[in-house]
Amino acid sequence: MNIVVCIKQVPDTTEIKINPVTGTLIRDGVPSIINPDDKAGLELALSLKDSFNAHVTVITMGPPQAEDVLREAYAMGVDRAILLTDAKFAGADTLATSHALAGALRKLDFDLLVTGRQAIDGDTAQVGPQIAEHLDLPQVSYLEHLDFDGKKTFTIKRRIEDGYEMLQVDGPCVVTVLSGAYRPRYMSVSGIVEAYSKNVEIWGFAQIDVDEKDLGLNGSPTRVHKAFSRGVKSAGQLYEVDSTEAVGIIMSKLKEKFII
Amino acid sequence: MEKSAYKGVFVFVEQRKGIIQNVSLELMGKARDLADALNDKVYAILVGNKITDKAQMLIAHGADVVVCADAPELDDYLTEPYTQAIYHIVNEYKPSILMLGATTIGRDLGPRLSARLGTGLTADCTKLEISEEKELLMTRPAFGGNLMATIVCKEHRPQMSTVRAGVMRKLPADNSPKGEVIKIEIPFKKDKFRVKLLKSVKEKGAMVDISEAKILISCGRGMANDEGLKIIDDLAKTLKAQVSASRAVVDAGLVPHDRQVGQTGKTVRPDLYFAVGISGAIQHLAGMEESDFIVAINRDKTAPIFQVADLGIVGDAKQILKQLNERLNG
Amino acid sequence: MDFSLTKTENLFLQMIKDFAENEVKPLAAEVDEQERFPVETVKKMAPLGIMGIPIPVKYGGAGGTNILYSMAVEELSAVCATTGVIVSAHTSLCAVPILEYGTEEQKQKYLPKLASGEWLGAFGLTEPNAGTDASAQQTVAIESGDNYILTGSKIFITNSGYADVYIVLAMTDKSQGTRGITAFIVEKNFPGFSVGKKEKKLGIRGSATCELIMENCVVPKENMLGKLSKGFSLAMKTLDGGRIGIAAQALGIAQGAMDETVKYVKERKQFNKPISAFQNTQFQMADLETRIVAARLLVRQAAFKKDKGQAYSVDAAMAKLYASETAMEVTNKAIQFHGGYGYTREYPIERMFRDAKITEIYEGTSEVQRMVIAGALLR
Numbered sequence: 001m002n003i004v005v006c007i008k009q010v011p012d013t014t015e016i017k018i019n020p021v022t023g024t025l026i027r028d029g030v031p032s033i034i035n036p037d038d039k040a041g042l043e044l045a046l047s048l049k050d051s052f053n054a055h056v057t058v059i060t061m062g063p064p065q066a067e068d069v070l071r072e073a074y075a076m077g078v079d080r081a082i083l084l085t086d087a088k089f090a091g092a093d094t095l096a097t098s099h100a101l102a103g104a105l106r107k108l109d110f111d112l113l114v115t116g117r118q119a120i121d122g123d124t125a126q127v128g129p130q131i132a133e134h135l136d137l138p139q140v141s142y143l144e145h146l147d148f149d150g151k152k153t154f155t156i157k158r159r160i161e162d163g164y165e166m167l168q169v170d171g172p173c174v175v176t177v178l179s180g181a182y183r184p185r186y187m188s189v190s191g192i193v194e195a196y197s198k199n200v201e202i203w204g205f206a207q208i209d210v211d212e213k214d215l216g217l218n219g220s221p222t223r224v225h226k227a228f229s230r231g232v233k234s235a236g237q238l239y240e241v242d243s244t245e246a247v248g249i250i251m252s253k254l255k256e257k258f259i260i
Numbered sequence: 261m262e263k264s265a266y267k268g269v270f271v272f273v274e275q276r277k278g279i280i281q282n283v284s285l286e287l288m289g290k291a292r293d294l295a296d297a298l299n300d301k302v303y304a305i306l307v308g309n310k311i312t313d314k315a316q317m318l319i320a321h322g323a324d325v326v327v328c329a330d331a332p333e334l335d336d337y338l339t340e341p342y343t344q345a346i347y348h349i350v351n352e353y354k355p356s357i358l359m360l361g362a363t364t365i366g367r368d369l370g371p372r373l374s375a376r377l378g379t380g381l382t383a384d385c386t387k388l389e390i391s392e393e394k395e396l397l398m399t400r401p402a403f404g405g406n407l408m409a410t411i412v413c414k415e416h417r418p419q420m421s422t423v424r425a426g427v428m429r430k431l432p433a434d435n436s437p438k439g440e441v442i443k444i445e446i447p448f449k450k451d452k453f454r455v456k457l458l459k460s461v462k463e464k465g466a467m468v469d470i471s472e473a474k475i476l477i478s479c480g481r482g483m484a485n486d487e488g489l490k491i492i493d494d495l496a497k498t499l500k501a502q503v504s505a506s507r508a509v510v511d512a513g514l515v516p517h518d519r520q521v522g523q524t525g526k527t528v529r530p531d532l533y534f535a536v537g538i539s540g541a542i543q544h545l546a547g548m549e550e551s552d553f554i555v556a557i558n559r560d561k562t563a564p565i566f567q568v569a570d571l572g573i574v575g576d577a578k579q580i581l582k583q584l585n586e587r588l589n590g
Numbered sequence: 591m592d593f594s595l596t597k598t599e600n601l602f603l604q605m606i607k608d609f610a611e612n613e614v615k616p617l618a619a620e621v622d623e624q625e626r627f628p629v630e631t632v633k634k635m636a637p638l639g640i641m642g643i644p645i646p647v648k649y650g651g652a653g654g655t656n657i658l659y660s661m662a663v664e665e666l667s668a669v670c671a672t673t674g675v676i677v678s679a680h681t682s683l684c685a686v687p688i689l690e691y692g693t694e695e696q697k698q699k700y701l702p703k704l705a706s707g708e709w710l711g712a713f714g715l716t717e718p719n720a721g722t723d724a725s726a727q728q729t730v731a732i733e734s735g736d737n738y739i740l741t742g743s744k745i746f747i748t749n750s751g752y753a754d755v756y757i758v759l760a761m762t763d764k765s766q767g768t769r770g771i772t773a774f775i776v777e778k779n780f781p782g783f784s785v786g787k788k789e790k791k792l793g794i795r796g797s798a799t800c801e802l803i804m805e806n807c808v809v810p811k812e813n814m815l816g817k818l819s820k821g822f823s824l825a826m827k828t829l830d831g832g833r834i835g836i837a838a839q840a841l842g843i844a845q846g847a848m849d850e851t852v853k854y855v856k857e858r859k860q861f862n863k864p865i866s867a868f869q870n871t872q873f874q875m876a877d878l879e880t881r882i883v884a885a886r887l888l889v890r891q892a893a894f895k896k897d898k899g900q901a902y903s904v905d906a907a908m909a910k911l912y913a914s915e916t917a918m919e920v921t922n923k924a925i926q927f928h929g930g931y932g933y934t935r936e937y938p939i940e941r942m943f944r945d946a947k948i949t950e951i952y953e954g955t956s957e958v959q960r961m962v963i964a965g966a967l968l969r
Contacts, residue, residue: 016406036471068597075601094371095380110595121403123382126371129339133375138454139339139369149528155458160364166458173454187605189639189652196598221380221416225397227409236554240561243579250555250584253571257320257553260476260533260588 001054001148003173004108004132005047005074006101006115007038009066013120035137036179037116044146044175044223045114047078052150055079057108061101063149070197077189086204089216098130099219103210104203105135107228111171117142127192128176157258167186244247263356266417268325269295270303270355272346273318274365275497276337282472283361284319285430289390292322292431294357298391303355306346309335312443319439322431324437324443327353327367333448334459337365337440343372345446350377354419354442357396359388363424370422380413381420386527390395401546403528425549426471429443470519475501475532478521478548481508482537482558483577489514491578492536495585504528508537524549534579540565557581594720602658606665609638615721618670621796622941630904631673633860633905644962645685649704656831656846656893660838667842672796674842677833679748680704683709683953684757687828688775696775700755700850703710709725712753712774713832714744715825716801722958725760725768729804731760738762738774738814740807743786751785754778757788757828759821771821775813782807794943830903832953834896837889837909840917840949841859844882847917847924847942851875854928854937871927878920885913904966911959914949921946 011030034042034125048054056116060066061084062088070081077222089100105113115130132139145157158165187195196236205212213219215255237250254260269291274281280340291302291469304323306315308330327349333341346369350358360366362384374381387399391412391435396419399410409569412418419560477491489503506516507522521528523543533551538544540556540563548554549568556569557577566572573580595603613634621628635641643659645651652658657682667674685704688696703709720726729742740760747756756776763770776783786801815826855866855875865871888909895902921943925932932939952955 011403011433013406014404041587044874058386071597071601072604076607093380095374095378098375107697112960123402124371125367126374126381126383129368129371130375133343133372139368139372140341140366140455158364161459163460165460167454168458169454174410184407186609186638188637189605189643189654189658190647192598192605193652193654193658195601221378221383222411222413225410225412227407229279229407235567236572238561238566238569238572238574240574243575243583246557246573246575246580247583247587249573250571250580251587253555254532255555257532 001048001052001112002108003048003054003112003114004043004057004059004105004110005042005073005078006056006113006128007042007060008035008116008119009033009060009062009069010035010119010121014041018033018066023137027170029220032065032068034072035116035119035121037118037177039116039184040179040182041114041175042145043184044072044080044177045112046212047182048112049077049079052148053122055083057110059084059104059108061085061100061104065221067200070200071198072187074195075191077188077191080201081198082201082203084203084208088205088212089213091220092192092215093220093222094124094126095130095221096215096219098127098134099210099214100208101127101140102131102134103208106209112165113137113172113174114206115174117176126178127176129179132174135177137172137177139174140167140169143177144181145173146175149209184196195234225233261415261417263415263417266354266356267304268301268355269298269352269357270305270353270359270526272322272358272360272366272369273304273306274361274363275306275308275314277310278308278311278314280317280318281361281363281364282430283363283423283425284333285525286428287359287361287424288318288322289430290428291357292468294388294390294396295324298356299327299396300356303353304482305346305349307342312441315439316435316443317433317439319437320433320435324439325559326439327444328441329444329446331446331448333446333450333453336460337369337559338453338455338457339368340455341448342369344448344452346373347376348446349444350418351420358360358418358420360420360422362424365420370420375421376422376497377418379416379418379420380411381422382411382413383422384589385421385423388421390474396421399559406542424527426529470502470504470521471528473502473504473528473530474529475534476504476521476528476551477500477534477536478500478504478506478538479509479515479536480506480538480541480558484509484537488537490579491581491585498585498588506541508543511515535565536581537567538565539563540568562569564580599657599935600652603661603665605638608787609635609640609710610665610669610850614666614673614939615669618672619935619938619941621672623671623935625790627798628670628673628676629752632676632710632752635677636906639705640711641680641707641728642705643681643683645689645701649689649697649705651665651685651705656834656896657736657890660834660889660893663835663838664842664845664886666887667839668846670796671839671942672794672843674839675748675794675797675836676710677831678832678839679713679719679824680711680753680937682832682835683713683748683755683828684755686831687713687757687773687815687824690827691773691824692775693812696815700775703812704755704892708750710749710963712747712749712756713748713828714756714758716744716746717736717742718745722955725758725822726773729774730756730764731761731762731774731809733762735773736811738752738809738811738872740774740776740804740809741840744802745797745803746789748797748799750953751788751798756802757815758804760827762818762821766819768822768962769819772818773821773824774809774813776804776807776809780807780809793867793941793948826867827903827952828913830906831896833906833910833959834889834892834902835904836883836953837913837950840910840913840946841882841885843942843946843949844878844885844913844917845921847880847921847939848875848882850937850939850942851924851927865927875927878923881916882920885909885916888912901905904963907962910949911956914946917946917949
């Protein structure tokens with residue numbers, strides 16, 4: 001069985017802070033990590049490697065330094081790593097990104113394509129299903145668990161708002177994985193020691209099968225009109241009083257608001 | 261693309277087992293605003309099995325036209341049959357705007373559909389408005405809620421967005437307006453139906469929807485123990501409030517995930533939000549700062565929660581809530 | 591000269607910090623409180639290769655450097671010094687001497703099991719009457735056919751009871767003093783071998799420290815490690831390497847205490863301002879931080895020289911001397927910054943303070959390190 005996992009290098013958004021004076025993002029010193037949902041997807045693939053001897057390829061699209069997440073994936077135990085990078089991909093929205101990835105995936109043979117549900121920098125959850133559409137493959141999103149029958153059929157637990165669904169689909173198919181679904185393994189020491197001596201394949205536009213007009217800024221139907229930090233609402237009144245007085249203040253406000 | 265050929269503000273109406281989901285009614289309310297700004301009509305796309313009778317309800321909540329596809333293939337939500345249905349409707353009607361709820365259905369269907377249509381999709385929007393150029397401005401949080409981005413889809417139609425539940429206001433039902441109901445047949449390509457639904461399971465306790473609550477008392481790290489939760493529960497009973505929590509408290513397993521407020525939980529905008537022992541990480545603020553009135557109680561007077569609070573109390577939350585409950589009951 | 595970390599080292603740090611934070615730290619207080627050997631942690635470290643970092647791949651190790659190994663001991667010790675010394679004693683005092691002095695057969699037999707963490711290793715040199723003066727060994731090994739028969743006891747043996755393999759030093763020729771000492775690889779199941787009483791200690795309380803008892807213990811001749819009568823030099827060189835591990839442990843304790851203190855002084859308010867705003871706090875912490883960074887440079891220098899095959903015994907002695915005294919000073923002052931809270935078990939600082947002391951004692955006291963350093967200086 002062949003599995004391809006799409007991963008993304010993202011800034012650890014929990015470490016991002018806002019400069020209170022300028023209202024801009026402080027990105028200095030914010031570490032880059034494998035997107036958490038994607039890392040759970042990697043674990044899903046590696047667990048299938050453990051059980052079914054699957055061959056796992058990992059692919060990421062990004063700038064040259066995105067290579068780091070591929071090295072980390074090698075240290076976790078993947079078999080092959082591809083960095084999809086080209087100036088032609090720059091400025092892509094989700095649709096153009098999905099076209100580029102689909103172009104690369106057309107060159108790969110797989111039974112299961114795994115992506116994270118969404119990336120923590122964009123939170124769109126769109127690229128996985130869009131890739132599935134371009135490749136004319138069935139999709140199951142919000143994956144919480146996957147069972148494989150060892151032949152071609154996957155039984156998938158899909159988490160929804162008020163419960164879950166059990167779905168069945170034959171490979172090749174696309175799944176998007178929730179970060180809580182699989183707890184990623186640690187990199188092994190030997191994996192780390194070998195990670196930087198392994199081959200990371202660099203693919204650009206020339207290596208993939210896609211129409212150039214679908215790529216990058218030109219292939220992106222959406223544009224960022226403006227970006228801004230959330231307006232700071234002016235703070236209300238702050239009281240530093242004993243608890244009896246505090247209760248009195250709260251009571252009077254609740255009355256004012258007709259709550260009591 | 262001839263943009264002027266695309267007209268109407270369309271809402272994909274989400275129903276589960278025949279029940280129209282609240283988020284869709286919220287979207288109808290927003291669609292009404294947008295259509296009025298564009299001097300255009302609101303269309304509800306109602307698809308499912310034996311659901312035609314729901315059309316009137318959509319008209320009552322703001323639809324001018326309900327486009328209804330009623331077919332056994334659309335019984336339960338599955339990506340491909342639904343994508344085929346909406347794709348067909350979009351090609352027939354050429355909407356200018358198409359909105360979906362940012363639910364596990366909308367966020368599965370939306371991207372699949374946008375790729376099939378070759379148009380843009382903006383995810384999980386919290387604000388929608390019409391620009392002077394009559395374009396849809398779609399605003400959404402990014403970078404874990406640290407940044408807001410306004411997105412436009414200039415040259416492609418429809419302009420698609422998924423919209424977060426609990427953010428838009430639904431219109432009160434009004435049964436006086438008359439709307440049109442159009443039934444449409446979908447030419448399904450069944451060979452593409454490759455995913456089979458084995459079963460759908462509802463889980464107990466998963467039904468509380470804090471985004472519907474009028475009053476929320478939200479527990480943070482500073483109250484995250486049995487005593488603190490008991491005090492909050494007691495006050496919640498008195499005020500007929502729901503209990504919610506910050507991520508730290510949910511991660512600690514003290515409160516279930518469906519009660520989590522914030523970027524990775526739910527967005528809420530109750531009439532009254534008590535933030536108790538919550539310091540106010542940006543991810544939390546992103547989920548509650550639109551609340552009508554915010555009361556924050558925290559020991560640390562520098563806690564960021566006080567920046568968004570309408571009323572801030574520096575002090576021992578346990579003491580204060582206990583006394584408040586006694587006085588409300590006394 | 592290049593002081594920057596390699597990409598491999600950065601990747602390794604990312605993993606080991608993550609592992610320490612999520613798997614080791616949550617158990618640290620309990621392991622100390624209950625004086626419990628953290629078996630489950632060893633089981634988690636084993637499949638990741640943490641029990642065989644500097645052992646070559648062909649013997650089942652990770653093929654890493656001593657720098658990586660020192661980083662592992664440091665990061666583990668920053669959250670739990672007990673876990674740090676388990677890895678250090680196992681690696682530096684058991685697996686490494688077998689790698690450096692063992693026959694090919696011995697390496698094939700023992701290293702894969704040790705490096706994979708399937709077996710745990712220990713080292714027995716100290717005796718009731720032979721501490722710093724290791725030449726006063728009373729354990730004897732008498733040749734008998736295909737075996738040596740060992741009789742005597744060892745004390746304060748780290749990992750004992752949980753270890754499967756022990757490197758044991760014994761007199762094969764009493765008349766020759768240190769030139770009559772030989773090293774043996776002793777398995778826990780060898781007849782006549784047993785583990786005695788467990789010590790109750792001030793610190794590193796989760797680490798198992800027991801007596802080893804050999805009563806006519808039968809050790810096959812092929813288990814002699816190194817050459818006959820060369821055991822003393824083997825033990826001293828083994829301890830040179832071990833000191834890198836203990837220096838890293840001490841460094842970790844100091845860093846762990848510093849991390850806790852930085853967090854605390856920013857949060858704790860007195861006289862309406864965080865105590866980090868007082869210049870007394872700032873100046874003292876600046877001095878401690880400088881010591882920690884200096885200690886780290888010494889540790890990495892010793893590990894670097896060992897990796898390059900250069901003489902490192904003086905460097906290891908300096909690293910251990912300086913890092914262990916730094917650990918004492920940092921943990922001592924850290925308690926002071928924490929005030930009364932620092933003295934309680936509500937905060938990890940008092941544990942770190944207790945854990946720090948042993949680093950000035952075992953694998954050569956600070957006095958021994960000074961002897962080594964002065965000996966080279968004034969030769």
